[in-house]
Amino acid sequence: MITTLDGPIVIEPTVSPPPGVGVRECGEPLAEVAGVPGVHAAPAYHQRGITAAGPRIFVRRRVLAALQQASAALPDGIGILVWDGLRTLETQAEIVEQFRRTLPDPGDDATVEMYLALPPASQEEFLAAPPPHATGGAVDVTLCDTEGRPLDLGAEFDEFNERSWLAYYENDDRSEYRRLRRMLYWAMLGAGFAPYSWEFWHYELGTMVSAAFHGERFAEYGAAIPWRKP
Incomplete structure (x- = not known):
């Protein structure tokens, strides 16, 4: 039971895929x-013109129920806005390549992997550790008003820099961004989701990251899409 939505965000850096899961x-x-x-x-990627991204968002059935649970925990007038859910490998590859083009060194995999899962190199790798968005258990979300208009949480979606880090505003006592991020964080955790330390909008349920966060040995969700080398 959620008793507060304004407690501090305390989280260790996320490792994906987590070892031992x-x-x-x-x-x-x-x-x-x-x-x-x-x-x-x-559907943010469709709206932004990512050619492989479709106009509809899909997630696992329990994830959708958990999103509704998280929304129900929020104050009146505030809901959950979903930017992305299940993602094809083609979409993932296109997003990764678009991000690479913004980097001083396009081959900087360490920076890329802070924010995006690299497309698996083989079917074996894909099945053993599918990218979170390929499982249907990962969602990119924010808070919104009753009309579905996003609230300002201090960074744009896919703004890949420090402002997007989950706890970036934690030391600012006067920050409205901190209040709203805490609200989203605790509502999502109360519904069973696991957070991601480098993106305030990214949460997972039933995935390898979620299993590690909750101290479980196995993820419930593997790949929800077929292997296809992008």
Whole structure:
């Protein structure tokens, strides 16, 4: 039971994929993020012209129920806006290459991997440790008003710099961004999600990262899309 949405954000840097965690696919079907009270969809990559990204957002069925639970924990007038969920490998590769072009060194994999999962090099790698968004268990979310308009949490979606780090505003006692990020953080954790330290918008449920966060040995969600080398 959530008793507060304003407690401090305390989180260790996230490692993905986490060591020592395996995958036991549960076979749960996908569901579209649509028609759920308090949960709005705004497919950001489609709207930004990523050619492989579609106009609809899909997640695992339990993830959708958990998003509704998180929304129900928020104050009146505030909901959850979903920017992305299930992502094809083609979409992942296109996003990675677009980000690389913004870096002084396009081959800087360490910086890329802080914010994005590199496309797997083989089917074996894909099945053993699928990118979180390929499982249907990862979502990119923010807070919104009742019309689905995003609130300002101090950084734009996919603004890959320090302002996007989950706890970036934690030391600013007067920050409205801190208040809103804490609100989103505790609502999502209360619904069972695991946070991601480098992006305030990224949360996971049933994935390898989520399993590690909750002290479990196996993820429930493996790849929800077929292997296809992008």
